[in-house]
Amino acid sequence: MSNNKNELKVIKTEDGSSSIYNASLDETYHSIHGALQESNHVFINHGLHLLKSENKAILEVGFGTGLNAALTYLQSLESDITINYTALEPYPLPIEIIYEVAAGYPKTIAETMILLSQSEGGKPIYVGSNFIFTLHLTQLQTFNFIDKYDLIYFDAFAPGKQPDMWTLEIFTKLFDVLNPGGLLTTYCAKGAVKRNLKQAGFTVKAFPGPPGKREMTVAFR
Template identity: 45%
Template sequence: MQVEVRTTQDGSSTLYVPALDEHYHSTHGAVQEAVHVYLGAGLEPAMAKGKSPVRVLEIGFGTGLNAVLTLQRSLTATVAVAYDTVEKYPLAPDVISSLQAERYLLNPELLSLYEQLHTAAWDEAVPLLPRFLLRKITGALQETHLASNHYDVIYFDAFAPEKQPDMWTEEVFAQLYEAAAPGCLLTSYCAKGSFRRSLKAAGWLVEKLPGPAGKREMTRASKQ
């Protein structure tokens, strides 16, 4: 898959896919979107409960942005993080090296950890820090076995519904509902009505939240 590196409005990098006419992150700011949607609306409320480890499932590893920001947050957290991420199309090493990933990080000294996120073996648990366990899973989400009642947070970061419609079905959200622990929060940048209806049909309790810069709304769902 051909991709192009683009700089977003907060100075951080994203990738553009010409074949889909789609960006990996918001052009209004890749980092600010990730912090607002996934850490702010999902990870932080889960961490506040005090459970350890917080079990995170990310749909779409992509550039590793959500993962490295979560790892960075875990350095100052009082709880550990077990981070699973599912990716059907891992990026090539030369694409990763072109991203200027230091722009993702509050502390540039963490750049080596960002590199370790990408060089870590796939399909096995890899402890990157004493309190951060990474497991990168290759393949399609629909074909991935996920433990039942397991995850505390789900980052749903697939390409937009019109670009990747097979990822936004009631069946997918039912699969994730089964994998979610009671109280699990699923967060997404997407605010489409069809997305929310599919979540509700799969059993999720859905709410609208203010979106990141450039978007009026985002979606958060919970398992009761």
């Protein structure tokens, strides 16, 4: 994988929000049917809002444009619960691209995407009074976990493009860092992926997908 600027193109998705097309992978960062709709549906409504625990330590695999993180931050403004958000991103996007994508979002989301994308790797920052954010510029495969999480946003590129991200080994690693009662949510509903999640110990449930997609997956520990 590479993040050569010449291979990245900012696109408009069907709900009017922006995303990125990566030509070297021939893959987009979000659903072409609607980036904002997809993030809200998969990660906020079938992730954050399904989490019963009062504790909210979130791990995001694949920070990308920062859209999921920004939407989660906005949710944190609506409650008193502290969210501790850790994001992994080995191939950070050039900041000019982030500015261009962010221009396709409402101001509060855009400003947060830009702010979070510029945070220094490995250094926690407070955003507002109850959102603590840490970006690690590291691959999931080599990341040494110290903390445990209540919720995992699994937002890797599709299995057809990045098969090494959807293996039993990866899901076992994630199962081990998830607190009991925690959950992992992903847009993907492939049979082979669900089988690997089950084999790693998760209880797997299908939910209706965002517009343009029949199903998505939530895996519970």
